[in-house]
Amino acid sequence: MHITVNGEPHEMADGATLADLVAECLRSDKGVAAAVDGEVAPRGSWPGVALRDGQAVELLTAVQGG
Amino acid sequence: MSDELVLAGEKLGSRLILGTGGAPSLQVVDEVIGASGTALCTVSMRRVDPTTAGSILDVLSRHGVRILPNTAGCRTAREAILTAQLARDALDTDWVKLEVVADDDTLLPDAIELVDAAERLVADGFKVFPYTNDDPILARRLQRVGCVAVMPLGAPIGSGLGILNPHNIELIVAEAEVPVVLDAGVGTASDATLAMELGCDAVLLASAVTRAQDPGLMAAAMAAAVDAGRLARLAGRIPKREHAHASSPTTGMAVL
Numbered sequence: 001m002h003i004t005v006n007g008e009p010h011e012m013a014d015g016a017t018l019a020d021l022v023a024e025c026l027r028s029d030k031g032v033a034a035a036v037d038g039e040v041a042p043r044g045s046w047p048g049v050a051l052r053d054g055q056a057v058e059l060l061t062a063v064q065g066g
Numbered sequence: 067m068s069d070e071l072v073l074a075g076e077k078l079g080s081r082l083i084l085g086t087g088g089a090p091s092l093q094v095v096d097e098v099i100g101a102s103g104t105a106l107c108t109v110s111m112r113r114v115d116p117t118t119a120g121s122i123l124d125v126l127s128r129h130g131v132r133i134l135p136n137t138a139g140c141r142t143a144r145e146a147i148l149t150a151q152l153a154r155d156a157l158d159t160d161w162v163k164l165e166v167v168a169d170d171d172t173l174l175p176d177a178i179e180l181v182d183a184a185e186r187l188v189a190d191g192f193k194v195f196p197y198t199n200d201d202p203i204l205a206r207r208l209q210r211v212g213c214v215a216v217m218p219l220g221a222p223i224g225s226g227l228g229i230l231n232p233h234n235i236e237l238i239v240a241e242a243e244v245p246v247v248l249d250a251g252v253g254t255a256s257d258a259t260l261a262m263e264l265g266c267d268a269v270l271l272a273s274a275v276t277r278a279q280d281p282g283l284m285a286a287a288m289a290a291a292v293d294a295g296r297l298a299r300l301a302g303r304i305p306k307r308e309h310a311h312a313s314s315p316t317t318g319m320a321v322l
Contacts, residue, residue: 006113006114007113025114025116026114026116027116030121030123031121031123031156031157032114032156033111033152033153033155033156034152035148035152038148040148040151040152040155042155043155043156058113058152059113059114060111060112060113060114060152060156061111061112061114061121061123061156062109062110062111062121062122062123062133062135062153062156062157063109063110063111063112063122064086064087064088064089064092064095064109064110064122065085065086065087065108065109065110065112065136065138066085066086066087066108066109066110066134066136066138066163066165066270066272
């Protein structure tokens with residue numbers, strides 16, 4: 001299935017979860033938060049969030065700012 | 067004399083709050099945190115870049131400073147609320163520096179969106195620190211909806227113009243029931259001192275330090291400036307007079 005991750009196209013196996021996606025894209029999920037289609041997906045819920053074709057995922061973390 | 071800053075029930079060891087934006091590297095962030103003695107630093111939430119080495123979180127953790135995530139770049143209450151919720155989940159803090167700005171040229175707060183976002187974030191359990199205009203009435207509204215501090219600007223973000231309307235800052239301080247943090251506009255040490263002399267409880271600055279020619283030196287200057295202004299505020303300045311007032315005795319003068 002096609003997922004958009006931080007604006008970039010990303011292929012995932014059908015049935016993959018948000019936890020699978022994070023593990024595939026990032027070396028560490030420390031300090032990372034996720035939104036799926038504009039809604040917060042709490043960190044503890046990731047293993048249970050089944051992704052669907054066409055969804056947009058944003059993975060954010062803290063950077064220098066303010 | 068114990069004179070600790072208390073924000074949202076937490077004691078902080080410094081009245082200087084440091085933004086980490088604008089520093090050319092994490093090494094500079096590391097240096098200015100050490101030199102400033104700050105106990106609270108802001109960060110922004112952005113897309114993860116897997117190619118980036120090092121993390122601002124590691125630097126902050128090493129110094130033991132508290133994190134204040136901001137909602138910089140958000141233009142609407144909806145965006146700001148979502149960003150705050152993501153920051154809370156990522157960083158395990160319910161503190162948020164709420165920024166909802168109207169455009170890139172001024173970076174001035176959009177008052178309508180700001181109050182809307184503040185009210186909804188407070189209802190969602192956040193400790194909201196709003197970056198606001200130097201408007202006493204807006205500051206009052208933000209307190210009414212439950213913000214734990216108000217953070218009026220001295221001048222537009224990154225402008226270094228200092229405190230353009232000291233009278234309004236004094237008005238905000240005079241009726242504030244929560245801490246007042248002068249946020250944005252500080253260009254050099256005397257601006258930070260003035261903020262404290264006007265009665266602000268703390269100063270939040272970034273560019274003045276991170277973009278200075280010698281960031282570490284300016285961080286030390288800001289720490290001294292905030293302390294000096296605080297002491298002067300507590301000491302109580304003399305009234306301004308139109309005419310001179312001799313400090314040497316006026317009696318006992320010799321006839322020469």
